[in-house]
Amino acid sequence: MDELTRNSEFDTRIAEGIKIEPKDWMPEKYRKQLTRMMSQHAHSEVVGMLPEGNWITRAPNLRRKMALLAKVQDEAGHGLYIYSAAETLGTSRQELVDQLLTGKAKYSSIFNYPTLTWADIGIVGWLVDGAAIVNQTMLAKCSYGPYSRAMLRICAEENFHKKQGYEIICTLMKGTKEQQKMAQDALNRFWWATLMMFGPHDSNSPNSADLFKWKVKKKSNDELRQHFVNITVAQAHTIGLEIPDPDLKYNSETRNWEFGEINWDEFYAVIKGHGPCNKERLQARNDAHDNGAWVREASIAYAKKKQGKNLERFLNVG
Amino acid sequence: MSDNELLSVWEVFMQQKNGGPQQHVGNVHAADAELALQNARDVYARRGGNGSIWVVPSKEIYASGSDDEAPFFDPSDDKIYRHPNFYRVPKAIKNL
Numbered sequence: 150m151d152e153l154t155r156n157s158e159f160d161t162r163i164a165e166g167i168k169i170e171p172k173d174w175m176p177e178k179y180r181k182q183l184t185r186m187m188s189q190h191a192h193s194e195v196v197g198m199l200p201e202g203n204w205i206t207r208a209p210n211l212r213r214k215m216a217l218l219a220k221v222q223d224e225a226g227h228g229l230y231i232y233s234a235a236e237t238l239g240t241s242r243q244e245l246v247d248q249l250l251t252g253k254a255k256y257s258s259i260f261n262y263p264t265l266t267w268a269d270i271g272i273v274g275w276l277v278d279g280a281a282i283v284n285q286t287m288l289a290k291c292s293y294g295p296y297s298r299a300m301l302r303i304c305a306e307e308n309f310h311k312k313q314g315y316e317i318i319c320t321l322m323k324g325t326k327e328q329q330k331m332a333q334d335a336l337n338r339f340w341w342a343t344l345m346m347f348g349p350h351d352s353n354s355p356n357s358a359d360l361f362k363w364k365v366k367k368k369s370n371d372e373l374r375q376h377f378v379n380i381t382v383a384q385a386h387t388i389g390l391e392i393p394d395p396d397l398k399y400n401s402e403t404r405n406w407e408f409g410e411i412n413w414d415e416f417y418a419v420i421k422g423h424g425p426c427n428k429e430r431l432q433a434r435n436d437a438h439d440n441g442a443w444v445r446e447a448s449i450a451y452a453k454k455k456q457g458k459n460l461e462r463f464l465n466v467g
Numbered sequence: 468m469s470d471n472e473l474l475s476v477w478e479v480f481m482q483q484k485n486g487g488p489q490q491h492v493g494n495v496h497a498a499d500a501e502l503a504l505q506n507a508r509d510v511y512a513r514r515g516g517n518g519s520i521w522v523v524p525s526k527e528i529y530a531s532g533s534d535d536e537a538p539f540f541d542p543s544d545d546k547i548y549r550h551p552n553f554y555r556v557p558k559a560i561k562n563l
């Protein structure tokens with residue numbers, strides 16, 4: 150079958166809503182874009198453990214500590230689901246992880262911001278996971294089968310993340326003046342960075358056209374961002390929080406909460422490595438990888454010892 | 468750990484509910500079957516297990532590919548007489 154026929158058969162399958170599976174023929178660009186997108190997503194889950202892990206030892210009580218531990222463990226699991234799915238496109242996990250560790254691959258810019266107070270943990274769960282759920286609910290319908298299945302699994306688990314975060318903020322808002330101030334301060338620092346998670350404006354999103362055509366994405370960055378703002382504003386107002394945006398106003402015709410302009414210079418600066426924590430995050434990942442080397446070595450040595458030579462044939466599978 | 472000595476990949480199958488079939492849920496990387504099983508539990512059953520988990524070395528799975536799928540499934544594609552609605556019987560008959 151020639152390239153042209155294959156391409157048009159692929160387009161027909163996409164148009165009919167048939168999922169693409171690892172062994173199916175796919176255009177190189179589809180494979181490349183998905184590998185990029187999925188590995189960035191997996192890296193984000195893994196790096197996303199760091200800002201929250203920062204507060205595990207200082208959680209205010211055992212209930213909060215158990216929830217935070219479980220949430221951070223979930224993020225590790227989510228990273229693994231997506232790495233597994235990404236590997237089916239033909240790039241080994243080691244190569245994907247190397248791209249993160251060497252700084253070649255990107256991850257979500259939100260994780261380059263520090264978590265300065267306990268309220269930040271509430272805000273991250275509520276807003277950052279909330280924004281991720283909006284994005285992932287869309288991706289659960291994407292055309293690549295393994296990605297779509299990983300998203301379904303993640304969405305099912307992530308609602309507790311958002312709810313525990315919002316519960317933390319509700320508790321602070323029912324507390325002392327200082328606690329209320331701490332919650333508002335955390336919202337002020339994370340609000341705009343969260344809106345940036347949805348990526349650049351549609352008019353400025355270079356990869357979107359292909360991703361739409363292939364039904365990887367079904368909603369645009371701006372549509373998803375608007376939906377997120379619409380559902381979040383009431384959640385903030387109900388517990389007495391102010392959205393830090395003087396331009397925020399409700400449009401009763403479109404039923405949208407209109408919001409001010411995002412600081413795109415900041416967005417691109419953080420993506421290019423100039424956020425408050427970029428260096429620290431990358432260093433922490435590299436340290437974790439290096440410090441875990443002995444575990445991988447020991448598990449292989451143990452497996453070899455136990456099974457003798459029979460195991461040799463299993464070890465070289467990427 | 469040298470670069471050519473990687474952990475191998477294991478496909479994970481879980482019984483999602485009691486009495487149900489083993490279903491593919493994803494994969495894990497591990498040095499041996501025992502560790503693969505523990506990793507599978509930690510990755511795919513954090514909210515409790517139901518039935519059993521199987522792990523199978525990925526490279527041992529031999530699968531049909533989509534490119535030859537049409538001819539591969541041809542032998543059964545045109546046998547509509549294997550479905551009950553192929554057969555005509557009087558409409559009034561019940562519990563057949």
